[in-house]
Amino acid sequence: xxAKGGTISAGLIRSLQRMNVLEVAIEDGNSHNVxxxxxxxxxxxxxxxxxxxxxxxxxxxxxxxxxxxxxIAPLQDAQ
Amino acid sequence: xxxxxxxxxxxxRTALNKVGRLQSLPQNIQNVLNVLNNKSTMVEDVAxxxxxxxxxxxxxxxxxxxxxxxxxxxxxxxxxxxxxxxFNTIKTLVTTTSMVSMFSDAFEGLWTHSLACARACSSxxxxxxxxxxxxxxxxxxxxxxxxxxxxxxxxxxxxxxxxAVKSENLLMTDAERRIIEITHADIAGWVLQKWxxxxxxxxxxxxxxxxxxxxxxxxxTAILHLADILVRAIGxxxxxxxxxxxxxxxxxxxxxxxxxxxxxxxxxxxxELDEFI
Numbered sequence: 001x002x003a004k005g006g007t008i009s010a011g012l013i014r015s016l017q018r019m020n021v022l023e024v025a026i027e028d029g030n031s032h033n034v035x036x037x038x039x040x041x042x043x044x045x046x047x048x049x050x051x052x053x054x055x056x057x058x059x060x061x062x063x064x065x066x067x068x069x070x071x072i073a074p075l076q077d078a079q
Numbered sequence: 080x081x082x083x084x085x086x087x088x089x090x091x092r093t094a095l096n097k098v099g100r101l102q103s104l105p106q107n108i109q110n111v112l113n114v115l116n117n118k119s120t121m122v123e124d125v126a127x128x129x130x131x132x133x134x135x136x137x138x139x140x141x142x143x144x145x146x147x148x149x150x151x152x153x154x155x156x157x158x159x160x161x162x163x164x165x166f167n168t169i170k171t172l173v174t175t176t177s178m179v180s181m182f183s184d185a186f187e188g189l190w191t192h193s194l195a196c197a198r199a200c201s202s203x204x205x206x207x208x209x210x211x212x213x214x215x216x217x218x219x220x221x222x223x224x225x226x227x228x229x230x231x232x233x234x235x236x237x238x239x240x241x242x243a244v245k246s247e248n249l250l251m252t253d254a255e256r257r258i259i260e261i262t263h264a265d266i267a268g269w270v271l272q273k274w275x276x277x278x279x280x281x282x283x284x285x286x287x288x289x290x291x292x293x294x295x296x297x298x299x300t301a302i303l304h305l306a307d308i309l310v311r312a313i314g315x316x317x318x319x320x321x322x323x324x325x326x327x328x329x330x331x332x333x334x335x336x337x338x339x340x341x342x343x344x345x346x347x348x349x350x351e352l353d354e355f356i
Contacts, residue, residue, distance in 0.1 A: 040314065047311065047323045056326050059338045060312045063345045 033071075040068050091233055091259055095269060107132045108173055112275075115170045125169060126157040138176045147197035147220050148213065149351060164213050167277075171217045174276055178224065185227045186241075188317025193220050195315035195355035199306035202351045206344060207334055209298065218283045218303050221271065225263030225284075226251070226319055228270055233259075244320045251320045252288050264288055290330040301330040309348055315355040 008024075016024070044065055051057035114120050114128045129136050136157055143160050144153045154160045161169050182190045200219035204212035229237045236259050243254040255262045268285035283300040290297070290304050308326050311318060331337070336344070 043314070043321075044312075047314075047321060049322075051323060051325060054325065056328070056331065056338050056341075057323065059341050060309065060326075060345070063342055064312050064314075067345070067349055 037068055037071060041065055044068065091236060091261075095228070095232065095266065105177060107135055108177055111173050112170060115166055115173070120166070122158050122161045125161050125166070129157045129173070135176070138179075139172060142172060142176050142179055145194065146354065147194045147216055148201065149198050168214045168217065171214070171276060171280055174274060175217055175221060178221065178274070181224075181227050181231065185230060186317070186319060189223060189226060189319065191316030191355050192310060192318050193223055193316070195310045195313075195352050196220070196222060196303075196306050198351055198355070199310050199348055200302055202347055203302050203306055203309075203344070206347060207302070207336075209302070211299075214279075215283075215299055215302060218280050218299060219306055221267065221276075221280070222284050222287055222303055222307060223263060223267070223318060224270065225265065225267035228266050229255075229263055241319065248321060250322045250324055251318060252324070254320075262288065288324060290327045290333075292329060292333060297330075297333060301327075301334050304330050305334065305336065309345065310352065310355075313345075313348060313352055313356060315352050 044061060048057060048061040051061070110131075111125070111128045114124055117124075129139060139157065140154060140160065143164075144150070150163075154163060160172075164172070182193065197216040197219035201212040201216040204215045209215065229240070239258050240251065240254045243249055243258060244251055247254075252262045252264070264285050264287060268281050271281045271284065279296050279299065282294060282296045283303045286294060286300045287303045287307060290300050294300055304327060307318070308324060310316075311323055
């Protein structure tokens with residue numbers, strides 16, 4: 001409906017009222033990224049299932065998980 | 080062995096024989112290989128032979144620039160590629176060009192997984208100090224060729240394997256052993272030998288899930304084995320299943336890779352493989 005940085009003008013508000021729109025939810029782009037990272041970590045855990053007793057495999061998983069988690073940290077800092 | 084398994088094995092052999100007949104190397108590739116096999120051949124002879132067929136020439140360059148070598152600037156000519164990669168690698172690449180088109184019909188994610196594995200092989204080879212990082216990347220590119228052949232020429236068996244992988248969360252190799260009693264690695268070896276790829280390419284591919292120290296190409300095979308595992312761990316494309324194969328401790332010891340080396344290795348791979356994630 002609106003590009004990034006756009007303004008909800010009086011005209012647009014009137015148009016929305018004519019369409020009987022009672023509320024507008026603003027999507028949070030960051031929450032999508034957070035969700036994508038969570039999915040990546042869950043998939044990673046699933047891939048490594050059964051290797052919990054192997055230190056080398058556990059270390060690979062730990063490093064990859066931390067790398068994935070790092071990509072979420074700047075987003076959480078910004079929120 | 081049950082009657083059903085024997086029947087299935089016969090069917091598979093018939094299907095694979097069909098691959099051998101259908102996919103013989105085109106004449107232009109055989110001509111280039113003849114030139115490359117001649118000991119007095121110069122760089123310009125190779126370029127001239129490849130350049131006789133413009134479409135083929137551009138296919139070779141497209142493959143070189145497809146991302147698996149990770150060259151910073153594009154390679155624009157065959158003489159440049161020949162000097163950069165050497166005769167041995169060009170020989171393998173020329174043969175590989177004829178196979179890459181088969182990947183376009185492969186299941187989603189396999190081509191990305193193969194490109195990433197090729198890049199990981201050369202990165203690992205550099206980190207370990209091997210002298211053939213470019214040559215080994217072709218091994219990574221073709222390591223799952225057997226899955227492509229299975230999918231395209233043995234459709235029923237492949238569908239059964241994928242169903243077992245999904246319903247029981249199996250590794251592809253485990254499902255293959257159970258259903259067809261051989262693996263994609265065996266099939267790749269069979270096909271690549273038919274296409275006259277050198278033994279130092281075929282052997283690592285055949286044994287990338289069954290490494291052994293006595294193998295003549297144990298070093299390359301160990302690099303491919305580890306590259307495949309790390310690419311899966313990072314999540315580049317798909318090998319068809321959703322499980323991690325176990326790293327072979329003897330292969331790791333052979334490469335002198337310990338747990339302590341993993342942070343540095345993975346830091347390099349996170350950068351190198353970023354475009355494939």
